[in-house]
Amino acid sequence: MKIGIVCYPTFGGSGVVATELGLELSKRGHTIHFITYNQPVRLELLGNNIHYHEVNVPEYPLFHYQPYELALSSKLVDMVKLHEIEIFHVHYAIPHAYAAYMAQKILLEDNIYLPIVTTLHGTDITLVGNHPFYKPAVTFSINKSDAVTAVSQSLKDDTLRLFNIKKDISVVTNFIDLSKFNHGFTDCQRAMMANDHEKIITHISNFREVKRIPDVINIFYNVQKELPAKLMMVGEGPEREPAEQLCRKLGISDKVVFFGNSNEIDRILCFSDLFLLPSETESFGLSALEAMASGVPVISSNTGGIPEVNEDHFSGFLSNVGDVEAMSKNAIKLLKDESLLDKFKLNARAQAEKFDIHNIVPQYEAIYEETLKSCMHTQKA
Numbered sequence: 001m002k003i004g005i006v007c008y009p010t011f012g013g014s015g016v017v018a019t020e021l022g023l024e025l026s027k028r029g030h031t032i033h034f035i036t037y038n039q040p041v042r043l044e045l046l047g048n049n050i051h052y053h054e055v056n057v058p059e060y061p062l063f064h065y066q067p068y069e070l071a072l073s074s075k076l077v078d079m080v081k082l083h084e085i086e087i088f089h090v091h092y093a094i095p096h097a098y099a100a101y102m103a104q105k106i107l108l109e110d111n112i113y114l115p116i117v118t119t120l121h122g123t124d125i126t127l128v129g130n131h132p133f134y135k136p137a138v139t140f141s142i143n144k145s146d147a148v149t150a151v152s153q154s155l156k157d158d159t160l161r162l163f164n165i166k167k168d169i170s171v172v173t174n175f176i177d178l179s180k181f182n183h184g185f186t187d188c189q190r191a192m193m194a195n196d197h198e199k200i201i202t203h204i205s206n207f208r209e210v211k212r213i214p215d216v217i218n219i220f221y222n223v224q225k226e227l228p229a230k231l232m233m234v235g236e237g238p239e240r241e242p243a244e245q246l247c248r249k250l251g252i253s254d255k256v257v258f259f260g261n262s263n264e265i266d267r268i269l270c271f272s273d274l275f276l277l278p279s280e281t282e283s284f285g286l287s288a289l290e291a292m293a294s295g296v297p298v299i300s301s302n303t304g305g306i307p308e309v310n311e312d313h314f315s316g317f318l319s320n321v322g323d324v325e326a327m328s329k330n331a332i333k334l335l336k337d338e339s340l341l342d343k344f345k346l347n348a349r350a351q352a353e354k355f356d357i358h359n360i361v362p363q364y365e366a367i368y369e370e371t372l373k374s375c376m377h378t379q380k381a
Helices: 013-027 067-082 093-108 135-144 153-162 213-226 240-250 265-269 285-291 324-336 336-356 357-380
Strands: 002-006 029-034 049-053 087-091 116-120 147-150 169-171 198-204 228-234 255-260 274-275 298-301 316-319
Touching: 002 067, 002 265, 013 029, 013 049, 013 087, 013 116, 013 285, 013 357, 029 067, 049 067, 067 093, 067 324, 087 093, 093 116, 116 135, 116 240, 147 153, 147 198, 147 298, 153 169, 198 213, 198 240, 198 265, 198 285, 213 228, 213 274, 213 324, 213 357, 228 265, 240 255, 240 324, 265 285, 274 285, 274 324, 285 298, 285 336, 298 324, 316 324, 324 336, 336 357
Parallel strands: 002 029, 002 087, 029 049, 087 116, 116 147, 147 169, 198 228, 198 274, 228 255, 274 298, 298 316
Antiparallel strands: none
């Protein structure tokens, strides 16, 4: 198949998943065309089966905000005609599904029907999409897609609750390439991150308010009072500076390392003992899955799709949102008991195996094939 993938080319979960999906599909013999405004951050190799097409948005003084949707729609039309793309897979309802629908209608003028598979990732539904300004457009885009998937049962339930959806939604979970988390680093020395007697705790996110960064800091503050520990903070966002200020206020700045964005997540996780994810909500919790793939147990909230990823009392512990005390107690409990920690590390890896990329990508292939078959039947009718 020739598949056009539209996504955000960023460190966010949807962009990472879309990129990894495209790379794996290319290995399985499909031709993949990434169409977005920058090369995706994890798209390292281009070749015969992997192509990247940049969407350029011309600057016009007439527009206060440049019309990316129009530029994207036009680019999609051009790429279909040039490369004979057979199906669009768009990640995020807006603006991508909306732009793909416009491209679909333009292509119909030339008797070309391009089916659209839309994958819902989270904030496109629960935050942006539910805003009254965007809700009609999001509802329309989802209902006009030829197939719709959600990355967790929780997100599917939220979508059906918040929108008047007439399309069936299939749950196809996020995934991970476990082969990339078989650590064998010779240049990754634990001493670069912490002393031998210190436990390493990690948090990875985009540092938005929904991630409850102060809770991460306060949980670590409680932990480090009970045992020697270091906190690794990976990512960038509006909450980073307040987090650094909170660390100074609590007197723990020397125990917290802020990395910013990183392409070396696996190297940071390779010596971590515990991962913190106390988010207000998560549609899935991809960062937690990456930690578990590295054999790192997770202390998390019990909201959204997280319980579908982190199994309570097995791969980690779940607590109510904002319950810093409970999360701190569970973290201390694990870190103080070496045998229990070792058991949970093995459990975390075992739980991650359920989401291995080779188990999930065939589900997308089946959806593509069924969608193409259904569209062919519709056209003939």
